[in-house]
Amino acid sequence: MSHPTATASSPAAASSAPAAEPAPVIEITGLSKRYDSGFEALKQIDLEIRRGEIFALLGPNGAGKTTLISIICGLVNASTGQVKVDGHDNVSAYRAARAKIGLVPQELTSDAFETVWNTVRFSRGLFGRKPDDAHIERVLKSLSLWDKRKNKLITLSGGMKRRVLIAKALAHEPEILFLDEPTAGVDVALRRDMWEVVRELRASGVTIILTTHYIEEAEEMADRIGVINRGEIVLVREKQALMRQLGSKQLTLQLQQPLASVPPALAHYPLSLDEGGSVLVYTYDASDPNAQGQVPISTLLNDIEAAGIRFKDLHTKQSSLEEIFVNLVRERQ
Amino acid sequence: MNLQAVRAIYCFEMARAGRTLLQSLVSPVISTSLYFVVFGAAIGSRIQEVEGVSYGAFIVPGLIMLMLLTQSVSNASFGIFFPKFTGTIYEVMSAPISYFEIVLGYVGAAASKSAVLGLVILGTANFFVDLHILHPFMMLLFLVLTAITFSLLGFIIGIWADSFEKLQLVPLLIITPLTFLGGSFYSIDMLPEVWQAVTLANPVVYLVSGFRWSFYGISDVSVTASLIMVFVFLAVSLAVVNWIFRTGYRLRP
Ligand SMILES: Nc1ncnc2c1ncn2[C@@H]1O[C@H](COP(=O)(O)OP(=O)(O)OP(=O)(O)O)[C@@H](O)[C@H]1O
Ligand SMILES: [Mg+2]
Numbered sequence: 305m306s307h308p309t310a311t312a313s314s315p316a317a318a319s320s321a322p323a324a325e326p327a328p329v330i331e332i333t334g335l336s337k338r339y340d341s342g343f344e345a346l347k348q349i350d351l352e353i354r355r356g357e358i359f360a361l362l363g364p365n366g367a368g369k370t371t372l373i374s375i376i377c378g379l380v381n382a383s384t385g386q387v388k389v390d391g392h393d394n395v396s397a398y399r400a401a402r403a404k405i406g407l408v409p410q411e412l413t414s415d416a417f418e419t420v421w422n423t424v425r426f427s428r429g430l431f432g433r434k435p436d437d438a439h440i441e442r443v444l445k446s447l448s449l450w451d452k453r454k455n456k457l458i459t460l461s462g463g464m465k466r467r468v469l470i471a472k473a474l475a476h477e478p479e480i481l482f483l484d485e486p487t488a489g490v491d492v493a494l495r496r497d498m499w500e501v502v503r504e505l506r507a508s509g510v511t512i513i514l515t516t517h518y519i520e521e522a523e524e525m526a527d528r529i530g531v532i533n534r535g536e537i538v539l540v541r542e543k544q545a546l547m548r549q550l551g552s553k554q555l556t557l558q559l560q561q562p563l564a565s566v567p568p569a570l571a572h573y574p575l576s577l578d579e580g581g582s583v584l585v586y587t588y589d590a591s592d593p594n595a596q597g598q599v600p601i602s603t604l605l606n607d608i609e610a611a612g613i614r615f616k617d618l619h620t621k622q623s624s625l626e627e628i629f630v631n632l633v634r635e636r637q
Numbered sequence: 638m639n640l641q642a643v644r645a646i647y648c649f650e651m652a653r654a655g656r657t658l659l660q661s662l663v664s665p666v667i668s669t670s671l672y673f674v675v676f677g678a679a680i681g682s683r684i685q686e687v688e689g690v691s692y693g694a695f696i697v698p699g700l701i702m703l704m705l706l707t708q709s710v711s712n713a714s715f716g717i718f719f720p721k722f723t724g725t726i727y728e729v730m731s732a733p734i735s736y737f738e739i740v741l742g743y744v745g746a747a748a749s750k751s752a753v754l755g756l757v758i759l760g761t762a763n764f765f766v767d768l769h770i771l772h773p774f775m776m777l778l779f780l781v782l783t784a785i786t787f788s789l790l791g792f793i794i795g796i797w798a799d800s801f802e803k804l805q806l807v808p809l810l811i812i813t814p815l816t817f818l819g820g821s822f823y824s825i826d827m828l829p830e831v832w833q834a835v836t837l838a839n840p841v842v843y844l845v846s847g848f849r850w851s852f853y854g855i856s857d858v859s860v861t862a863s864l865i866m867v868f869v870f871l872a873v874s875l876a877v878v879n880w881i882f883r884t885g886y887r888l889r890p
Contacts, residue, residue, distance in 0.1 A: 429645025
């Protein structure tokens with residue numbers, strides 16, 4: 305396999321890596337994947353994962369999330385490009401690279417007739433670690449699986465099987481954990497528990513990369529968010545910054561009388577009419593009240609009053625990550 | 638060398654056999670006994686000795702080979718096909734272990750199982766006929782090498798197969814006919830001359846002949862030819878396995 309160095313790094317990836325930063329724990333350069341079918345699942349991906357962060361990879365179905373993770377973990381061969389895990393090339397130094405990684409796959413797979421205990425113990429051995437029953441006990445307890453340790457996997461529910469997969473991935477004490485849609489099919493209460501486990505892992509220094517369709521999950525958990533669409537990383541940003549930057553706010557006024565158009569007196573405001581003129585919408589940036597051309601809300605309301613417009617109700621709304629995400633993906637299509 | 642991983646795979650596979658002990662051991666023993674009843678007792682009573690060995694005793698090495706070949710192939714092919722089928726193979730492929738270690742774990746377990754099985758059948762045969770083993774060391778060598786070689790073949794089949802039908806196809810269409818025509822139940826001398834020549838193209842003939850020689854000192858082909866054949870088989874299987882892993886064939890898209 306060839307390892308060309310990245311020719312053009314995407315702006316998104318570049319902006320996420322300021323100069324004075326510790327070495328990334330995962331470094332992906334110029335990675336692309338063309339399956340035998342001819343389908344190009346990844347196109348020149350450049351991405352760095354920081355040590356100790358929770359990185360959420362968002363993207364619609366078929367975007368290439370699982371493909372990307374599979375290449376990093378050694379399940380799929382890359383077509384071009386290079387992956388370094390803590391400095392180790394994941395092909396030429398696969399032992400060192402893979403030993404650091406734990407993977408929870410998207411698909412629920414299990415050896416139906418094995419017991420929970422045996423299957424988790426097997427995982428530890430497979431990764432070359434000496435048996436350590438105390439560690440496995442801790443892992444099973446943290447995932448509320450201890451009572452089920454003697455159960456055959458076939459007797460477990462889907463959510464339990466998902467947690468067994470997490471336990472298997474944690475059995476060898478990985479420094480990096482990949483969670484490919486970890487909470488798919490897990491009920492709300494358990495999802496909270498799992499987030500708790502992930503937070504504890506992070507607190508203990510484990511780097512976590514998760515993919516998810518639940519935006520709330522990324523919003524709740526992630527330090528940084530990457531959006532992937534059609535095999536391209538379209539954005540990588542700190543979650544806070546992302547929500548600030550893209551999270552505009554809207555003030556909606558329910559009018560008593562519908563308007564045909566925005567009165568000239570208010571033309572200098574970014575106002576628009578909706579629902580046949582009965583709703584007036586004002587879009588502004590809540591995070592930066594001093595933004596150019598932005599005036600206090602009270603001034604706007606006074607001007608509306610002065611223009612003779614009466615309203616029955618008003619409310620404000622901040623775009624969620626979900627909307628940001630949907631907009632991003634839609635824009636690019 | 639990641640010995641922990643080899644051990645994990647090996648023990649995991651052996652434990653699987655332990656859970657299915659009935660089908661792993663009892664059924665081959667029963668079918669061997671049936672062969673003895675049908676071939677040894679019914680037919681054997683009409684056949685005189687073959688080269689100074691009673692017919693019942695004559696077929697023992699062939700029977701063991703028959704079981705060894707079919708069980709090695711089916712054990713090993715199933716052992717790798719099943720995790721591929723259920724998807725649990727992802728874990729092995731993402732683990733810090735080399736191809737050689739994967740093969741050592743899976744093929745080692747399959748070969749151990751069929752070698753033990755071969756010995757169990759030998760013990761069973763002892764109930765029916767008087768057995769002499771002239772060259773016990775060579776007998777074990779043939780047994781172990783054959784178990785390893787055909788477990789490798791099974792491993793290859795398990796990786797190649799992408800459906801249960803294909804998994805059954807090769808054993809059914811190739812292995813079984815070759816073993817039945819491989820001189821398990823007869824000496825090649827008993828065949829018309831033309832067929833003797835054709836039979837020599839069947840690799841299994843060399844295995845059965847060599848194995849039988851280690852029991853009774855009689856053989857259809859020279860022992861050297863048999864040994865060479867075993868090693869050629871082994872080398873070819875190893876080369877194919879090596880190719881599979883180098884290219885990621887059916888394992889890494
Ligand atoms: N083995 C394969 N051969 C050919 N194409 C494949 C293969 N695996 C995946 N693909 C294609 O690559 C694309 C990316 O798939 P991938 O599984 O990475 O998506 P994803 O982002 O994980 O989607 P999802 O959210 O549904 O899990 C898809 O169009 C898929 O059809
Ligand atoms: Mg996926």
